[in-house]
Amino acid sequence: MKKIITFLILSLFVINSHGQKPAETEDWSRKPEVVTPGKCTLPPSDAIVLYAGAEDLGKWTNVKDGPVNWKAGEILTVKPKSGGIKTIQSFGDVQLHIEWRSPEIIEGKGQGRGNSGIFLMSKYEVQVLDSYENETYYNGQAGSLYKQHIPLVNACRPPGNWQAYDIIFTAPRFKDDGSLDSPAYVTIIHNGVLIQNHVELMGPTVFIGKPKYKSHPEKLPLMLQDHNNPVSYRNIWIRNL
Ligand code: MG
Secondary structure, eight states: OHHHHHHHHHHHHHHHHTTOOGGGGOOOSOOOOOOOOOSTTSOOTTOEEEESSGGGGGGEEETTSSOOOSEESSSEEOOTTSOOEEEEEEESSEEEEEEEEOOSSOOSOGGGSSOEEEEETTTEEEEEOOOSSOOOOGGGSTTOBTTTBOOSSOOOOOTTSOEEEEEEEEOOEEOTTSOEEEOOEEEEEETTEEEEEEEEOOSSOOSSSOOOOOOOOSOEEEEEOOOSSOOEEEEEEEEEO
């Protein structure tokens, strides 16, 4: 008790000796908006629902701005060789929730097994791959920032099971002269497990060579990859940050 009293007296002395008050470091400048969270992974009240069933297909086009040829019902499934799809709306900094499922019947191996991808701003790929007991280069497995960052752990469920990514993305900023002002950052939670912790992207995803930033618009569509495997998606929602 004596120790506690001494500590409190000393603390008061420290505060006063600098002429500062606790209230000086209280930040009242921005009241966080009240948001009603959804049940489990259902969209919260301020989310833009991008896919909750075939009725949402109107929010998407194929990458060549034509109709989406993927199989659309309660879930959305890649139709191999029909091409990737993208949102009509463009996005910059976002929180994205997306659920995906690789085919239950295993076909192919390595990069050929349950491959798709979530391209933030149509440029920065979060890899979708059946990485359950399926070895490939680590910076190309599920949850990697393709060819840039290996996930912290492998949180993959077996093929045929639904999996969730919760992605927090900070878009890169460019100066007026086109040079990079600040790079893109990504955080990913895979099935409730942190697998990428605010990692810095070196530039847009490239298959060959080193990534390099090139100035682009502040907002661009979200793109989903057709990598010739019938990967499915559902419950896709996004929040502008
Ligand atoms: Mg991919």
